[in-house]
Amino acid sequence: VTSLQHHTRVARADGRTLPLDTIGLELNRSLGRHLYLSGQAHSAYTGAAGGYSIGLLGLGLATTDGAAWRLGGELLAGAAGGGGVRSGGGAVGQAKLWAGWSPTPTQELRLSAAGMRSSGGGLSTPVLGLAWSHRFGIGGR
Numbered sequence: 001v002t003s004l005q006h007h008t009r010v011a012r013a014d015g016r017t018l019p020l021d022t023i024g025l026e027l028n029r030s031l032g033r034h035l036y037l038s039g040q041a042h043s044a045y046t047g048a049a050g051g052y053s054i055g056l057l058g059l060g061l062a063t064t065d066g067a068a069w070r071l072g073g074e075l076l077a078g079a080a081g082g083g084g085v086r087s088g089g090g091a092v093g094q095a096k097l098w099a100g101w102s103p104t105p106t107q108e109l110r111l112s113a114a115g116m117r118s119s120g121g122g123l124s125t126p127v128l129g130l131a132w133s134h135r136f137g138i139g140g141r
Contacts, residue, residue: 001026003131005042007116010049010125011086020047020085022054026131036060038074044083052083054116056094065135070100070108080116080123088120094127108133 003024010020024042031037038060044052058076076094081087096114103109112129 001028001110001131001133003042003129005127005129007125007127010047011122013084013086018047020044020049020052024054028060033064034061036062038076040076049083049085052081052085054078054080054092056092066105068102070102071098072100073097080118086122088118088122091119092123093117093119096127096129098129098131100133106135108135
């Protein structure tokens with residue numbers, strides 16, 4: 001999954017609160033009919049936060065593959081820091097809901113809404129996302 005995320009309110013070390021945008025790669029592995037494991041890496045490309053990056057790992061639930069429209073959600077935890085962003089020690093969590101549309105059996109366009117928060121305070125922001133997913137046939141699937 002290739003993703004773009006817009007973080008609407010990100011506190012900075014200098015006291016300002018500004019938006020920023022990230023580009024990321026998400027790798028998902030099915031653990032069953034609806035459950036999947038997700039590993040994600042995102043880095044800022046706008047918002048005066050060069051060097052800000054996020055790494056997340058967690059679980060997701062989604063409606064069954066094969067339908068033109070799907071819904072899903074993820075609970076993720078990991079680390080974030082750099083770029084002058086106040087990440088409160090680095091540990092972060094993210095809860096995300098997404099809706100996906102599949103124009104072909106292996107492609108999916110996803111819109112998402114999420115919330116990200118650091119465990120030590122300082123980082124608390126809504127996150128809007130747009131992602132393009134390509135499904136690879138691995139392990140005989």
